[in-house]
Amino acid sequence: MRILIVDDSSMMRAMIKRVVKLTKVPVEEILEASDGAQALTLLESYDVQLLLTDINMPVMSGADLLRRVAGNDRWRHLTRVVISTDGSEARREQADELSVRCYLQKPFSPEVLRDVLTDAAAAARL
Amino acid sequence: MSSPMPQLPPDFERAVGGAIAVAVSTVAERSFFACVDRCDQPDLDEIEAEWLVATVHFHDGPVHGSLACLLPTDLALWLFDAFSGRDPVTPMPRPDQLDDLVGEFANMVCGAWLTRCDTHRVFRLSPPSVSRVRRPAVETGHREWVIVNNRPVAIDWEVAQAPDYTAVRAGL
Amino acid sequence: MWAGPEWVRPPARQVVGIGEFVVSNAGDSTIATHAVGSCIAVCVFDPVANVAGMLHFLLPESSINPQRAFEHPGVFADTGIPLLFQTAYGYGLVKHRAIVKLIGGAEMPQTTKGWFNTGHRNLLAARNMLWRNGVFVTAEDVGGTGARTVHLSVGNGRLQVFSGRSHKEL
Numbered sequence: 517m518r519i520l521i522v523d524d525s526s527m528m529r530a531m532i533k534r535v536v537k538l539t540k541v542p543v544e545e546i547l548e549a550s551d552g553a554q555a556l557t558l559l560e561s562y563d564v565q566l567l568l569t570d571i572n573m574p575v576m577s578g579a580d581l582l583r584r585v586a587g588n589d590r591w592r593h594l595t596r597v598v599i600s601t602d603g604s605e606a607r608r609e610q611a612d613e614l615s616v617r618c619y620l621q622k623p624f625s626p627e628v629l630r631d632v633l634t635d636a637a638a639a640a641r642l
Numbered sequence: 643m644s645s646p647m648p649q650l651p652p653d654f655e656r657a658v659g660g661a662i663a664v665a666v667s668t669v670a671e672r673s674f675f676a677c678v679d680r681c682d683q684p685d686l687d688e689i690e691a692e693w694l695v696a697t698v699h700f701h702d703g704p705v706h707g708s709l710a711c712l713l714p715t716d717l718a719l720w721l722f723d724a725f726s727g728r729d730p731v732t733p734m735p736r737p738d739q740l741d742d743l744v745g746e747f748a749n750m751v752c753g754a755w756l757t758r759c760d761t762h763r764v765f766r767l768s769p770p771s772v773s774r775v776r777r778p779a780v781e782t783g784h785r786e787w788v789i790v791n792n793r794p795v796a797i798d799w800e801v802a803q804a805p806d807y808t809a810v811r812a813g814l
Numbered sequence: 815m816w817a818g819p820e821w822v823r824p825p826a827r828q829v830v831g832i833g834e835f836v837v838s839n840a841g842d843s844t845i846a847t848h849a850v851g852s853c854i855a856v857c858v859f860d861p862v863a864n865v866a867g868m869l870h871f872l873l874p875e876s877s878i879n880p881q882r883a884f885e886h887p888g889v890f891a892d893t894g895i896p897l898l899f900q901t902a903y904g905y906g907l908v909k910h911r912a913i914v915k916l917i918g919g920a921e922m923p924q925t926t927k928g929w930f931n932t933g934h935r936n937l938l939a940a941r942n943m944l945w946r947n948g949v950f951v952t953a954e955d956v957g958g959t960g961a962r963t964v965h966l967s968v969g970n971g972r973l974q975v976f977s978g979r980s981h982k983e984l
């Protein structure tokens with residue numbers, strides 16, 4: 517499975533990557549992007565099964581990224597997870613409409629992220 | 643800081659301070675395993691470390707304004723290790739990595755507080771900006787002091803109510 | 815000395831005191847600790863190697879008393895937890911297989927000085943040490959205001975927590 521982590525904080529990407537490696541899910545490659553535009557470029561170039569994205573990012577937000585993903589049939593099987601400081605009901609509803617599988621609000625413990633990854637990875641492999 | 647913010651009700655201002663302390667506690671405990679207590683302003687002369695200042699601006703929600711976290715460098719290093727799980731035998735973080743970590747800390751504190759303020763409306767956060775100072779400047783706006791793992795942290799905040807929002811909870 | 819029939823012999827029990835730890839691969843034994851109030855009992859089990867260990871630590875950081883930490887490393891989270899794991903590795907425990915559970919961290923009133931939040935600080939310290947060492951917590955029974963007793967079966971990792979009149983498996 518190939519995973520794409522999208523967050524403008526390199527430290528947050530590193531933390532998520534560490535949890536991915538410690539969680540017992542089979543991962544072929546972990547890709548990283550610091551905004552939605554970079555993420556789109558990677559999605560177009562690589563076969564990604566699981567997308568983990570922040571919302572508030574420069575250049576292109578996670579919300580815009582998810583809208584582009586939802587609007588392209590090529591990515592209809594891409595499992596999507598949001599990891600964001602914004603936990604508002606409006607944002608969660610927006611994510612539901614864009615077929616996000618799980619919405620994880622920051623801050624979170626490593627164990628909570630592990631559980632989200634385990635569930636999302638199982639969905640991604642189906 | 644930009645032009646002066648409109649006055650908020652005194653009880654709202656007091657409540658915001660408490661709510662921000664709760665947000666710091668939530669972030670520090672959950673993602674950094676650090677203990678937080680409220681405190682009065684410490685004697686800054688006793689703190690020899692350089693301070694990092696991470697500022698986040700927020701808009702499009704029920705309130706707009708800014709939040710800045712000011713913390714001494716030694717605490718920032720501790721938080722870095724706690725968040726990243728850094729092995730002590732590996733090199734110390736670069737300044738840009740430390741700035742990133744402190745910026746993300748401020749980002750999470752701001753987001754945790756704003757989500758509590760109003761769980762219904764979306765807000766937007768600017769990317770954090772981080773600077774370094776010899777010691778925290780004298781406050782001109784609002785400031786809360788907390789102790790994180792026995793080290794002082796100041797949270798400076800400026801808030802204005804959005805014109806179309808008539809009832810704003812403080813985030814309690 | 816047990817004088818009954820061999821097939822009803824009770825399992826051996828190793829008791830962990832405050833500031834102590836035990837690691838065992840004796841499949842028919844139990845590791846137990848009592849009076850887990852604001853302390854934390856850190857329990858580890860490797861289901862492949864059948865190795866179990868338990869640490870009962872009292873305080874979060876050894877920097878407050880380095881001499882005591884040198885003499886009794888099990889008293890503190892940051893010295894006791896690494897020592898628990900290092901000892902368990904010697905018995906064959908493999909980190910990525912380890913099932914780790916935390917019990918305790920209650921807020922116990924200090925009769926003369928009030929509440930110190932020690933239980934909460936201990937819990938955060940344990941989580942910090944485990945994360946920094948790349949270990950997830952599988953389950954917890956923490957908080958509250960009462961002391962707990964913990965029994966860990968070495969043969970199968972079964973963990974029982976007793977508190978007052980209640981009992982649960984974790």
